[in-house]
Structures are given as C-alpha cells and as structure tokens.
Amino acid sequence: MFKTVALVGVTGAVGRLMRQLLEERPLAAETFRFLASARSAGKTLTFRGREYAVEPLTKESFQGVDLVLASTPDEVAAEYLPAAVEAGATVIDESGYFRMREGVPLVVPEVNPEAADIDRGIISSPNCSTTQMVLALKPLHDAARVRRVIVSTYQAVSGMGVQGTQELEESTAARLRGEEYRHAAFAHPIAFNCIPQIGREKEAGYTSEEMKMVYETRKILGDPSIQVCPTCVRIPVANCHSESIVVETERPVSPADARSLFEAFPGIKVVDDLPGGVYPMPNTCTGSDLVFVGRIREDISRPGGLSFWCVSDNLRKGAATNAVQIAELLARRRFGAK
C-alpha cells in the first residue's frame, strides 16, 4: 500500500469530493494528510473515523509523501507540486497547469491506463469537459478512427467551484424576488441566462476551455490528427456537464454499431429511448461516476456520421473520481491492489 497519501486543496468542491470518494473506496495507505491554503489550515476534518487537522500547503509539506492528489488553481499547482515531485512523490493533478507538458501523462483510466505507468512525477487528470467526451470517443476511435469532432457544451456552474454554485442559487433567488444581484463568480449574470465563454480568449477566437478540448483530446487518444471544433457554454444548471457531439470517423459507424460500442465500454452507460422521453440529463446523472450517452443517431448532414448527447457529473468523473481512479490504477500496478 501507499505509505503517505496527501490530499491538496481539500476544502474546495473537488477536494471535498475526493475525500468523500476515498471514504467509500478502498485505496489503502498507512497515513493520510490533508493540505490546503493558509486560509483553511487549522480546520479539522474527520476521515475514515479519525480526526485530522488541515495543514497549510508549503513546499516543505511533502517529505515522506509517496502519493499526492491535488485539486488547486493552476498557479498553486505550478508553485507547489514540483516540490512534491522532488520529494519523491507521484502527483495526480487536477489542475490544467501541467497537462500539455511533454512527459506528463494525461490519463483517463478507461482510455489510456498505460500512460499512468510512471514511478514518480506528475500525472494530470484532464479538464472535465474533455474527460467525458474522450471517454465516449474512445470506443468509436478504436473501431472506426475519429477524424473530426464538433462539440457544443452545456456546462454546469459547479465547474466554477463552490462560488459558482452559490452564485447560481443566490442570483436566481434574487431574480425571482425581482432584486438586483452583484455577480462575482461569473463575468455576466447566470440566473436564467447562458454565457458563451468559459475561460479566457486563448487563440483563433477560441477560449482556453475550448482549446483544452482540442489539445487534451489529441493527447489522451494519442492522435494529433484528430480535429475538434468546440463551443463551450455555461448554463444555469447546478451540476453535470452536457455535450452535443457530432463525430466524423474514417470508417462509417451506424447508430446501432455505436450503441453496441458504447455499451461494451467500461465507464459508459447508454440511456437512449427518445420515443419514451429517455436520455441523460443533469438531474438524472448527478452523483454518478459514469459517463452517460443518449440521442445516438446518424448525423443526417453526412452519411456514415454520428451524433449523440453526453452527460456526466463534472465534479465526479470530470474531476475527483478520475483522480481517485488514477490512484487506484497506480495501487494495482505497484502493489497488486484489487
């Protein structure tokens, strides 16, 4: 088993969930440690029946730590995680900072588990909107070679962390009372509105969130020739990202074939009965670790093309669950854990 597992960023939305997942799941370690910014340090938390003090994150925090699970903003990851690697740890990082670095594995365990096979260093977990898409694309890519993806996202406010959720609730309540609300988490009002920008402008008129879907997809699927055209939109949904996806493959994939491929792939659940009004939605997918696929149909604008709808819990499979699954993958590889 691991000697010392350190969780970094334990008071954020994803950090809390990682802790909760580790309560439920069997990852074994002699010691757990919980690190957060100075603001949160000193708080106590209960984990697997024991009380722990939250320690302040410093560059000296990682002595004797062999595994780090980190969920922090990019700049915090950049400043502190290299110290963990120097101290000998393997770091599973939720931030975007190291993802596209040469030599840093970017891992979705169902898709490219072999990439996680390193002894120390940083393993990045992808951006939430990439993870669910790439998991759905993988069986199609293996069977028919994905060439081009056009995706429009419908992203929940929980992707902005605790503040995002709070702002949706408070601003919606204010709007229903006819009151003004000073928004802060989002650049524009989110109550009963949608915002076609997530992240900053990155390149060619695309946002940083959108370009993550381009570059991370290529890296995870190991195919730099895959073309992706993304549009990322924040909508007033509490939790779970939804994606409208159109795929062009080298060899045609019928909707029936796609359904079979999705059903046979680990981590995907097909929920698809349009006449019955059955398809994945945020309110039915929240709290699950799976990626849900529905509205599977031919792209009627292109023979042999495919269109589908994909929903997943962005805090779980899109973040915390994926990180914990990477840790479990390492435990199996290194210690033969089941």
Add this chain to the structure above:
Amino acid sequence: MFKTVALVGVTGAVGRLMRQLLEERPLAAETFRFLASARSAGKTLTFRGREYAVEPLTKESFQGVDLVLASTPDEVAAEYLPAAVEAGATVIDESGYFRMREGVPLVVPEVNPEAADIDRGIISSPNCSTTQMVLALKPLHDAARVRRVIVSTYQAVSGMGVQGTQELEESTAARLRGEEYRHAAFAHPIAFNCIPQIGREKEAGYTSEEMKMVYETRKILGDPSIQVCPTCVRIPVANCHSESIVVETERPVSPADARSLFEAFPGIKVVDDLPGGVYPMPNTCTGSDLVFVGRIREDISRPGGLSFWCVSDNLRKGAATNAVQIAELLARRRFGAK
C-alpha cells in the same frame, strides 16, 4: 390600407406580443378584430386607445377579413385557417401546420420577401429556432453557398408559451426552497436542468423541432441540397434562443468576411469582442427584434469553415415580429405603405 385585420390567438404569449407590436408599429387597417378560443372569448382588451371584446374563434369569424395574423397550436390552425382563406383573407400563420405545404410561402422578410407576394392564402412564419439561424445563414449562402450546417440550440422556456415561463419560475422557486414540484409544461424538471428533446420523435432519431430546422431552412433558402444536423435542447433560460452554429460553405469564408457580411445584412447585429467578454446572451438580447451574432471564428476543425453563436428573442423575431413584418411587407406591396 387593410380593411379588416384579425388577430387569432390574442391571449397566448405570441398573440399578446403581436398586439403590443401592432400598437408600436404603423400597420394601418380600418378595423381590427381579436379572436381567441372560447375559454378566452368575452374578455376585453385595449388596443390603440380603444376597447375591444375578444371574439370566439369560429369558422364563420372571417367574413370581410382581408388579413389574419394567427398564433395558435397546429391543430387549431388546421381547423380554422382554411375558412379564413375561403373567406378571401391572406393568413400569416405562426403555427407549424402549413409550413412545408407545396404552394404555402414560408417567409422571413429579410431573407425571401419575394415569396410573400400572393393575393390570398396562407403565408407561414417559420419555427423560432429556424428563423434566427436562416437569417444568419442567408448572407453566407449568398456569398459562398452554404452546404452543411451543424447546430446545437439552447432554447428558452418561453417557447412553450405562458405555461413554460410559469413552470420555470415556480419550479425553480420550489427547488430553492427544497420542495418538490409537479412539472406539467415540460416532460422533465426544467429547474437547473436541461432537456435534450423539444417536440416528439419525428424521424431517424431526430425530434420534430430538429427536423423543422432541416426542412424549413431548405425551403426558405430555396436550396434543397443544404444539409443540416440539429440538436435542440431546452435550458432553464426565460427568453431568447441561443444557437451554436458550424457552417461549411462551397467557397471558404474567413471570419473577417463573415463579420462584414453579417454587418451588412438587415436584421442582424454583430456583437463580438471575446477578449472584452462581449457576445450575445439571452439577458442582453431579450426585447429586441434583431438577430444577434457573436463568437465569429474559423471552424478550427476544417479550413475555410466558420463557427458562430447566434441569439434572438424567440417570441419577437422568432414569432410575433416576423409575422408583423410579413404583414408590413404585404402592406407595402399592396398599398405602397412605407
């Protein structure tokens, strides 16, 4: 001027707005009449400073009427509007019932005004999600010939009429109080959720709303070879539909060219400054008669392709405004009205 203009369905969301628009705009008639279902008949309303009784809609309602503006469910349109045509009227119909009929013009005045040049009969106004898209596509089609469109919609609840708006507000308030809500207007909860189905299953795994975007686009642009792959999604937004659109044209269109084409086209307003956080959103477009376009950029998955974001008030340009503009077009043609 027109002798008698009859408004049908005056108590619905679109009917009310048509009345309001006719208050503001100069369409001239000797007489106006206001018709609605038996349930609403007998109410009185004030229009241009006069009181009117709402009359019950019957097949005998149309004697002496030369222009009808109708906003009703499909089955009401099917039953009553042919009687108006028999009585000699020109009928501008918001419903979907006649739109795809051979010989029935389907008109967006900025796009295909010539189609409205009939002496009597039905002129259909397109589905709201089609109208805004086709208006944005028209200058691209004229300049470079649109071949394929991939569109994902973010549709407001006001498209379901007064009940849709009420259900969003009530169910959201209930959810914020932690209470259950029995939804009725929508098949699934809409509060903080999104629903990837609008209308019934129509064909090939697509919904009726989606197939409207295919067939109506071809008819309005007069080009049956245009391919459209639509995904229509209801989101918890009060008013204004948004659309993420990717277009393939025969000749390449640069983002700069597209911007110039949009800016020069009547009825379109370009709102596009991503670094400044400026783009169309429902909360900034509601109440306008224009179609707003932003996020204009190259489709990075295909050289020469284009992607953009399009928002419009679905009750106004998507319905009431378009119908009133068709009436104004007829008035100009027939009476030289300005």
